[in-house]
Amino acid sequence: MNRPQIDPGTTEVLRLRPPRHRVSSRAIIWWTTQAALEVAAVVIPLGIAAIVWGTALPWLVPGTGVVAAIGLAYLLVMPRWRFRVHRWETTDHAVYTAQGWINQEWRVAPMSRIQTVDTERGPLQQLFGLATVTVTTASAAGALRLVGLDRAVADDLVAQLTETTQATRGDAT
Amino acid sequence: MPRDRRPGHQPAFHPERRPFVSPRGGGLVSASGGSNWQRLDPRMLAVTPLRLLGGFLPVIAVVLIIGIGGDFGSRVYGLLAGVLFVLIAGTLRWFTTRYRIDSDRVELRSGLLFRSARSIPRDRIRTVDVTAGLVHRIFRLSVLKIGTGERSDGGESRELTLDAIAASEADRVRQRLLDPSGAGRDHETVAPAAEVLAALRWSWLRFAPLTVSSLVALGAVGGAFAQLVNDVGAEAVDVGKVGQRLTTAPLWLGVTVLTVVILLVALVGSVLVFIEAWWGFRLVREPGGTLRIRRGLLTTRSVSLEERRLRGVAVVESLLLRAGRGARTVAVATGLGGHQGHGRGNLLPPAPTTEAHRVSGVVLAEMPSPTSTLLHRHPRAALRRRLVRAAVPVLATAVALWFAPVPAWAMWLTLVLLLPVTVLLAVDAYRNLGHALTSHYLVTRHGAGIRATVALQRSGVIGWTVSQSLFQRRLDLVTVTATTAAGHGAYAIIDVSTSAGLAVARQAVPELLDPFLQHEVVVPGTH
Numbered sequence: 001m002n003r004p005q006i007d008p009g010t011t012e013v014l015r016l017r018p019p020r021h022r023v024s025s026r027a028i029i030w031w032t033t034q035a036a037l038e039v040a041a042v043v044i045p046l047g048i049a050a051i052v053w054g055t056a057l058p059w060l061v062p063g064t065g066v067v068a069a070i071g072l073a074y075l076l077v078m079p080r081w082r083f084r085v086h087r088w089e090t091t092d093h094a095v096y097t098a099q100g101w102i103n104q105e106w107r108v109a110p111m112s113r114i115q116t117v118d119t120e121r122g123p124l125q126q127l128f129g130l131a132t133v134t135v136t137t138a139s140a141a142g143a144l145r146l147v148g149l150d151r152a153v154a155d156d157l158v159a160q161l162t163e164t165t166q167a168t169r170g171d172a173t
Numbered sequence: 174m175p176r177d178r179r180p181g182h183q184p185a186f187h188p189e190r191r192p193f194v195s196p197r198g199g200g201l202v203s204a205s206g207g208s209n210w211q212r213l214d215p216r217m218l219a220v221t222p223l224r225l226l227g228g229f230l231p232v233i234a235v236v237l238i239i240g241i242g243g244d245f246g247s248r249v250y251g252l253l254a255g256v257l258f259v260l261i262a263g264t265l266r267w268f269t270t271r272y273r274i275d276s277d278r279v280e281l282r283s284g285l286l287f288r289s290a291r292s293i294p295r296d297r298i299r300t301v302d303v304t305a306g307l308v309h310r311i312f313r314l315s316v317l318k319i320g321t322g323e324r325s326d327g328g329e330s331r332e333l334t335l336d337a338i339a340a341s342e343a344d345r346v347r348q349r350l351l352d353p354s355g356a357g358r359d360h361e362t363v364a365p366a367a368e369v370l371a372a373l374r375w376s377w378l379r380f381a382p383l384t385v386s387s388l389v390a391l392g393a394v395g396g397a398f399a400q401l402v403n404d405v406g407a408e409a410v411d412v413g414k415v416g417q418r419l420t421t422a423p424l425w426l427g428v429t430v431l432t433v434v435i436l437l438v439a440l441v442g443s444v445l446v447f448i449e450a451w452w453g454f455r456l457v458r459e460p461g462g463t464l465r466i467r468r469g470l471l472t473t474r475s476v477s478l479e480e481r482r483l484r485g486v487a488v489v490e491s492l493l494l495r496a497g498r499g500a501r502t503v504a505v506a507t508g509l510g511g512h513q514g515h516g517r518g519n520l521l522p523p524a525p526t527t528e529a530h531r532v533s534g535v536v537l538a539e540m541p542s543p544t545s546t547l548l549h550r551h552p553r554a555a556l557r558r559r560l561v562r563a564a565v566p567v568l569a570t571a572v573a574l575w576f577a578p579v580p581a582w583a584m585w586l587t588l589v590l591l592l593p594v595t596v597l598l599a600v601d602a603y604r605n606l607g608h609a610l611t612s613h614y615l616v617t618r619h620g621a622g623i624r625a626t627v628a629l630q631r632s633g634v635i636g637w638t639v640s641q642s643l644f645q646r647r648l649d650l651v652t653v654t655a656t657t658a659a660g661h662g663a664y665a666i667i668d669v670s671t672s673a674g675l676a677v678a679r680q681a682v683p684e685l686l687d688p689f690l691q692h693e694v695v696v697p698g699t700h
Binding site: 011012013014015016017019089091093094096100102103104105106107108109110113137138139140141142144 | 507635636637638639640641642643646654656657658661662663671672675676679682684685686688689690691692693694695
């Protein structure tokens with residue numbers, strides 16, 4: 001390691017580096033669609049209520065407007081933010097993921113402790129050619145979810161993980 | 174019985190499952206094949222109806238006294254029919270249940286209309302619990318519960334209960350199932366010497382009122398009292414009037430007397446619960462690497478825990494216990510099932526903190542105990558987070574009250590009463606934060622009110638989760654969570670500085686985190 005000499009008065013700190021691979025860029029569309037559906041589920045009933053009872057309850061109209069604005073901001077910001085955060089990487093010894101947007105989370109699981117590797121594809125994910133890979137360990141709290149991967153990438157990943165974990169079989173606890 | 178009683182003979186049993194092939198691969202188990210299917214103890218023919226009838230007593234009483242229509246005679250006949258049905262149903266279970274323990278697996282078959290068969294491979298057995306309620310004890314019987322500790326997510330529950338077999342037999346079976354070296358020689362006669370790690374001391378009774386059971390007792394009494402006041406409210410007022418003539422402050426007297434009574438009931442109740450649960454408590458280490466806890470006055474319980482399943486120990490101190498310098502010791506082990514396995518992990522009754530740490534050390538075979546290691550404090554920013562979280566809801570409530578149509582003193586009362594409490598809890602929560610690394614253990618402590626110090630085997634860590642909320646990011650804090658197969662599945666170092674937290678994680682499990690870390694040079698004042 002030829003790190004530059006540390007100047008006196010500075011400190012060296014440890015940071016997690018982002019995992020190497022981004023998820024598929026189509027994940028942005030997927031997250032946006034999901035968010036749009038969620039927002040619509042709230043805003044549309046509110047809008048109908050505002051049309052029907054708008055005269056009796058005048059605050060319903062601006063209220064719906066505010067909710068719709070927040071919803072719009074959410075579905076514009078969240079998917080792009082997520083796309084910047086969500087990343088993944090595998091080495092010979094471990095799987096490493098990053099996820100979240102406002103609150104973020106990094107997870108590491110050693111290959112030798114991996115118990116199962118599952119793929120799932122919801123209807124929306126199928127539409128956009130995406131897949132979610134779930135890597136579980138013996139811990140009740142330790143599952144790694146790689147969401148929004150390109151389907152082909154996911155298939156390769158599952159094959160690779162299955163092969164690697166079979167090579168290092170143990171009790172995994 | 175409409176059944177072939179030859180042991181082992183099972184016609185067309187769950188065709189979708191694999192046939193019951195003999196473990197040695199010698200074809201299907203046949204009636205003549207020397208299989209050793211056994212019945213539960215015949216004394217269950219008496220115990221089951223007794224217990225069922227005990228449960229039905231209130232119903233019987235209600236039917237006899239109040240009645241559910243019809244004249245007295247038909248009521249009696251109806252009851253008799255009901256009782257007879259219960260008796261038959263109870264005994265049927267005995268006739269239709271068989272179990273078998275051979276060198277590879279434990280099997281249980283039961284049911285007449287709804288048949289069930291359960292089979293557990295012996296190398297999957299993680300826990301063997303022996304319990305005996307009052308009725309069982311009178312008949313010298315024990316319930317044997319064999320568990321694999323596997324989470325039954327969707328699949329069948331991997332637990333097998335033999336209710337009940339002779340107490341002496343239960344003990345033998347327990348030993349046979351747990352001692353791997355005893356697998357071959359099934360006729361274990363000499364019980365090898367066990368090392369006693371801890372035993373009950375009656376001075377620990379002083380912790381009984383400081384546990385949850387006293388609160389439960391208090392709640393029960395409180396509920397009963399509320400009911401009483403509700404029912405005889407008028408009389409209570411009359412009593413107050415009578416009292417008014419006698420003393421100048423009858424209300425205060427009444428409240429005081431009542432408080433004393435409630436406290437006494439809680440005290441006595443919690444002490445009784447403690448005595449019932451922990452009578453004869455003994456924690457021993459048996460040869461073959463098993464920890465065994467025996468306890469109980471009316472219902473006796475024996476819990477066994479394989480040491481190779483142990484991943485650590487937690488010393489848990491609730492607020493009240495801490496005030497009395499008491500603590501509990503809980504095992505962090507795989508295969509206990511669920512969250513601490515319904516109290517299965519309790520290694521010690523509420524006991525002095527020093528004893529809790531001593532037992533932790535003895536159980537982990539590491540002295541002094543990792544749980545009593547000196548811990549690193551967390552940054553002051555963690556205190557700030559806690560103070561903000563404590564103050565904001567109270568202040569928000571106060572503001573809301575200020576604008577609400579209530580008198581102004583409501584707001585001040587909220588501030589004066591609530592704010593100190595939440596702030597004190599926040600300071601306590603901050604002071605409880607800590608972490609350390611010993612040669613074999615990762616130690617972490619946190620909790621407001623209930624404080625838990627967990628020592629987790631470094632080799633038992635099977636992954637890391639590092640999480641950071643928006644607020645944590647601004648303060649350069651993270652929560653580093655070690656995932657493990659044991660206990661809760663995850664143990665966290667909360668609100669540690671990013672660099673220190675990652676350093677601990679890196680050091681605790683060599684080489685796992687290294688490839689994902691980078692060094693950053695920070696010039697003070699630029700961050």
